Amino acid sequence: MKVGPGRPDPVxxxxxxxLWFTSADKNKDGKVTQAEAQALLAATFAKYDANKxxxxxxxxxxxxxxxxxxxx
Numbered sequence: 001m002k003v004g005p006g007r008p009d010p011v012x013x014x015x016x017x018x019l020w021f022t023s024a025d026k027n028k029d030g031k032v033t034q035a036e037a038q039a040l041l042a043a044t045f046a047k048y049d050a051n052k053x054x055x056x057x058x059x060x061x062x063x064x065x066x067x068x069x070x071x072x
Contacts, residue, residue: 024039
């Protein structure tokens with residue numbers, strides 16, 4: 001990953017990758033299957049699709065971004 005505006009430095013990029021892997025590896029076998037990856041994506045989508053219309057629109061995207069960035 002390149003360091004720059006909106007991009008994490010290498011240490012944070014590794015932490016994000018480790019977090020994703022840990023979250024996706026539901027059976028904790030040290031591997032992420034396609035089904036596990038798809039389940040994580042589906043859960044993430046459902047979390048941010050606040051009005052459950054099958055789309056993540058502008059307000060939902062802004063809320064997701066704010067949640068990820070945390071308090072400022």
